[in-house]
Amino acid sequence: xxxxxxxxxxxxxxxxxxxxxxxxxxxxxxxxxxxxxxxxxxxxxxxxxxxxxxxxxxxxxxxxxxxxxxxxxxxxxxxxxxxxxxxxxxxxxxxxxxxxxxxxxxxxxxxxxxxxxxxxxxxxxxxxxxxxxxxxxxxxxxxxxxxxxxxxxxxxxxxxxxxxxxxxxxxxxxxxxxxxxxxxxxxxxxxxxxxxxxxxxxxxxxxxxxxxxxxxxxxxxxxxxxxxxxxxxxxxxxxxxxxxxxxxxxxxxxxxxxxxxxxxxxxxxxxxxxxxxxxxxxxxxxxxxxxxxxxxxxxxxxxxxxxxxxxxxxxxxxxxxxxxxxxxxxxxxxxxxxxxxxxxxxxxxxxxxxxxxxxxxxxxxxxxxxxxxxxxxxxxxxxxxxxxxxxxxxx
Amino acid sequence: xxxxxxxxxxxxxxxxxxxxxxxxxxxxxxxxxxxxxxxxxxxxxxxxxxxxxxxxxxxxxxxxxxxxxxxxxxxxxxxxxxxxxxxxxxxxxxxxxxxxxxxxxxxxxxxxxxxxxxxxxxxxxxxxx
Numbered sequence: 330x331x332x333x334x335x336x337x338x339x340x341x342x343x344x345x346x347x348x349x350x351x352x353x354x355x356x357x358x359x360x361x362x363x364x365x366x367x368x369x370x371x372x373x374x375x376x377x378x379x380x381x382x383x384x385x386x387x388x389x390x391x392x393x394x395x396x397x398x399x400x401x402x403x404x405x406x407x408x409x410x411x412x413x414x415x416x417x418x419x420x421x422x423x424x425x426x427x428x429x430x431x432x433x434x435x436x437x438x439x440x441x442x443x444x445x446x447x448x449x450x451x452x453x454x455x456x457x458x459x460x461x462x463x464x465x466x467x468x469x470x471x472x473x474x475x476x477x478x479x480x481x482x483x484x485x486x487x488x489x490x491x492x493x494x495x496x497x498x499x500x501x502x503x504x505x506x507x508x509x510x511x512x513x514x515x516x517x518x519x520x521x522x523x524x525x526x527x528x529x530x531x532x533x534x535x536x537x538x539x540x541x542x543x544x545x546x547x548x549x550x551x552x553x554x555x556x557x558x559x560x561x562x563x564x565x566x567x568x569x570x571x572x573x574x575x576x577x578x579x580x581x582x583x584x585x586x587x588x589x590x591x592x593x594x595x596x597x598x599x600x601x602x603x604x605x606x607x608x609x610x611x612x613x614x615x616x617x618x619x620x621x622x623x624x625x626x627x628x629x630x631x632x633x634x635x636x637x638x639x640x641x642x643x644x645x646x647x648x649x650x651x652x653x654x655x656x657x658x659x660x661x662x663x664x665x666x667x668x669x670x671x672x673x674x675x676x677x678x679x680x681x682x683x684x685x686x687x688x689x690x691x692x693x694x695x696x697x698x699x700x701x702x703x704x705x706x707x708x709x710x711x712x713x714x715x716x717x718x719x720x721x722x723x724x
Numbered sequence: 725x726x727x728x729x730x731x732x733x734x735x736x737x738x739x740x741x742x743x744x745x746x747x748x749x750x751x752x753x754x755x756x757x758x759x760x761x762x763x764x765x766x767x768x769x770x771x772x773x774x775x776x777x778x779x780x781x782x783x784x785x786x787x788x789x790x791x792x793x794x795x796x797x798x799x800x801x802x803x804x805x806x807x808x809x810x811x812x813x814x815x816x817x818x819x820x821x822x823x824x825x826x827x828x829x830x831x832x833x834x835x836x837x838x839x840x841x842x843x844x845x846x847x848x849x850x851x852x853x
Contacts, residue, residue: 497807500830501740501829505737505740505743509746512743512746534746541739544739587782636783
């Protein structure tokens with residue numbers, strides 16, 4: 330049960346050096362249900378605000394000592410009090426500078442002699458406005474918190490994809506290194522016990538087995554190198570990197586998802602290093618490649634393409650100003666009606682529970698942070714191309 | 725003459741197939757393939773004693789392969805080879821008898837030899853080298 334604003338008693342601070350004005354305004358506002366405090370000078374006004382923060386201030390301009398403009402300026406300069414609406418009171422006979430009143434932060438003014446109903450209505454209106462603004466601000470903060478939580482959960486999900494991919498990728502080479510070493514051990518033992526030199530078949534075996542071990546170690550090394558990119562992902566420092574290497578790193582992580590079914594073609598040109606956040610850029614590639622794999626698997630299920638026809642092509646090229654990367658797949662494609670929305674946060678075509686829909690919007694914000702651009706093209710149901718362009722100057 | 729057990733090994737990673745074949749070629753008659761369709765043909769055309777199938781494969785999962793093999797020859801020892809011990813499909817397969825054992829990845833050679841040894845002894849007809 331939240332606060333019931335209909336029951337809330339709002340408080341008004343009336344600042345005026347004229348006793349009569351104070352009496353009249355106080356009486357009226359009190360009968361209307363407001364809690365009224367009074368101040369007779371500029372200094373008193375500030376003190377009163379500091380003692381009990383009012384919901385609105387009716388502020389006379391011409392007071393001894395600090396005048397109304399000064400009081401207002403002081404209040405607006407203080408973070409704690411600058412959201413209190415200030416309505417200036419001025420006498421028709423006095424010199425009243427409207428521009429000045431608004432410049433120092435006043436929200437409205439009323440002139441003496443005042444019509445009490447007018448005063449009442451203006452006070453009500455401005456209090457309502459302030460309350461609405463406060464509610465909106467709170468709602469916005471809530472939304473921002475929730476958005477942060479979702480981005481975090483997307484990061485966690487992405488991390489899950491990463492870690493399960495890495496676990497699988499490392500397990501395989503460990504497996505065949507282990508088997509190869511076992512086989513080597515058996516053969517060495519038999520040589521020692523039989524005191525016989527290896528024959529040609531065993532020599533062949535030795536060559537194959539040592540090559541297996543070396544290959545396995547290479548694979549694991551590649552994976553560890555890719556891992557290093559992600560260790561720093563949150564405090565990702567800006568450093569020069571070759572985008573081709575970052576793409577290869579992403580392919581290493583995703584390797585287990587496409588071995589036999591999907592062919593990956595790399596058309597890399599020699600490109601200069603770009604100052605960037607390598608972990609985040611790799612994350613972009615992992616996300617896009619993952620989407621391509623999903624699209625191809627969809628296309629295979631709907632029989633748009635055959636089981637072994639899945640293909641992803643990644644090309645990189647640079648010109649005087651930019652590095653351009655194009656990732657195409659021959660998967661299910663994106664409908665014309667939604668292609669403009671795919672980078673919107675929370676937009677997803679997947680079933681509930683399969684992805685937050687934040688992936689591409691995060692990719693877009695990462696690319697934007699690098700002063701680059703990312704667009705999608707699709708020829709209706711058959712294939713998608715994602716085109717990323719990053720300036721050579723980088724981030 | 726003592727017959728060697730006939731072992732069929734299915735995995736999508738070429739180097740896994742190669743290392744397995746070299747390691748066990750003297751102990752067993754080894755068939756090694758990445759292609760499930762080839763695997764089914766091998767089972768149809770040979771008296772296979774043991775099938776070891778990697779679970780995570782692109783075209784069919786190991787469990788799906790073992791299921792089809794039970795339909796061709798129900799007396800083969802069926803083992804799932806996997807690094808994911810929590811995979812629900814594997815748990816279900818063991819519950820339903822589609823897979824009789826799980827071999828963790830990386831391969832524990834002693835455990836595998838024990839499994840095959842026990843099975844072959846219970847079969848009685850052939851023994852391990």
